[in-house]
Amino acid sequence: MHIPDGFLSLPIIIITFAITFIFWAIAFKRVGGKLDERKVPLMGLLTALFFAAQMVNYPIIGGTTAHLLGGAALGIILGPFAGGISMTIILVLQAFLFGDGGLTALGANVLNMGIIGVVIPALLVLTFNKITKGKGLLIWVFIAAFVGDVLAAIFAGVELGLSQPVFQYGLNIAVPAMAINHSVIGVIEGVVTAVLVGSLLKLRPDVLNKSSILKGLPAVKASQEKKE
Amino acid sequence: MLNLSEKDKQILAIGLTAAAIFVILGVFVFSYSMETLDVQAEELGAQESSVYQAPFPDYMIPDFENEVGSILLGILSTLAIFGVALGVGALLKKSKFSE
Numbered sequence: 001m002h003i004p005d006g007f008l009s010l011p012i013i014i015i016t017f018a019i020t021f022i023f024w025a026i027a028f029k030r031v032g033g034k035l036d037e038r039k040v041p042l043m044g045l046l047t048a049l050f051f052a053a054q055m056v057n058y059p060i061i062g063g064t065t066a067h068l069l070g071g072a073a074l075g076i077i078l079g080p081f082a083g084g085i086s087m088t089i090i091l092v093l094q095a096f097l098f099g100d101g102g103l104t105a106l107g108a109n110v111l112n113m114g115i116i117g118v119v120i121p122a123l124l125v126l127t128f129n130k131i132t133k134g135k136g137l138l139i140w141v142f143i144a145a146f147v148g149d150v151l152a153a154i155f156a157g158v159e160l161g162l163s164q165p166v167f168q169y170g171l172n173i174a175v176p177a178m179a180i181n182h183s184v185i186g187v188i189e190g191v192v193t194a195v196l197v198g199s200l201l202k203l204r205p206d207v208l209n210k211s212s213i214l215k216g217l218p219a220v221k222a223s224q225e226k227k228e
Numbered sequence: 229m230l231n232l233s234e235k236d237k238q239i240l241a242i243g244l245t246a247a248a249i250f251v252i253l254g255v256f257v258f259s260y261s262m263e264t265l266d267v268q269a270e271e272l273g274a275q276e277s278s279v280y281q282a283p284f285p286d287y288m289i290p291d292f293e294n295e296v297g298s299i300l301l302g303i304l305s306t307l308a309i310f311g312v313a314l315g316v317g318a319l320l321k322k323s324k325f326s327e
Contacts, residue, residue, distance in 0.1 A: 043317040047310065052248070055254030056253050098287050099278060
């Protein structure tokens with residue numbers, strides 16, 4: 001889903017960078033000075049883990065391939081702002097070191113994968129949790145990760161579709177193509193995210209007690225009380 | 229620098245090992261990449277027009293383009309990203325960005 005240089009029009013480049021800069025300003029303000037000591041190594045680990053996971057290109061439909069994004073897991077475990085910063089680190093280094101995603105498209109790539117793909121799943125799980133009080137959590141995690149992935153792809157399709165004539169396909173072709181293929185990817189993203197969150201809840205719920213999204217869950221609360 | 233319990237060190241070791249496995253899988257088994265966007269670009273004949281030459285294009289070391297080089301590069305860059313994220317996290321911990 002990494003958009004390279006040369007596919008986006010100047011107005012789209014400017015708009016996506018503007019949105020991304022606003023997000024970074026808010027995220028640094030929200031996280032700055034408040035990041036818990038125990039969250040720092042977790043942030044380092046998950047950033048490295050999903051960078052490596054993005055190197056695995058598995059086959060999907062029609063001869064195309066895809067890779068995990070990890071945005072939903074970052075957003076749900078680290079919180080939407082720290083998760084967004086974490087995904088930004090991945091995308092910036094991928095662009096500068098490996099040319100994976102263009103520099104002029106960095107604003108768009110961060111908007112799609114680092115904001116939409118991270119914040120939306122985190123907010124969805126937070127909302128579902130409030131409504132259901134933690135019941136069926138992993139189903140909601142799966143749905144949130146699926147929605148985050150597909151929405152990120154739709155945003156990429158919209159940016160490309162609105163970049164005519166630089167990218168010759170309009171919205172009517174770019175958006176459905178991205179959305180359909182990423183529905184398959186979204187299912188895999190959903191399963192992996194649910195397995196990761198489920199495993200942490202079962203084996204190390206204390207790791208999640210600094211997550212603004214999951215800290216209210218009974219298992220996570222219990223691990224905090226036990227620690228105290 | 230990191231004040232970690234034994235259990236936290238364990239989770240760190242498991243996570244970094246999993247990352248190394250992803251790198252090896254990515255190089256040996258799942259290296260072929262043809263994403264939806266690549267297909268569309270191919271259909272259109274759209275060409276990338278890079279404004280910057282990355283030092284390791286396509287996750288390979290120039291003039292050392294083989295599996296060993298890619299695994300080495302993948303593992304070193306995973307560790308580098310781990311380091312950068314720890315650094316950013318440490319800066320955010322004591323940052324004065326917030327009011």
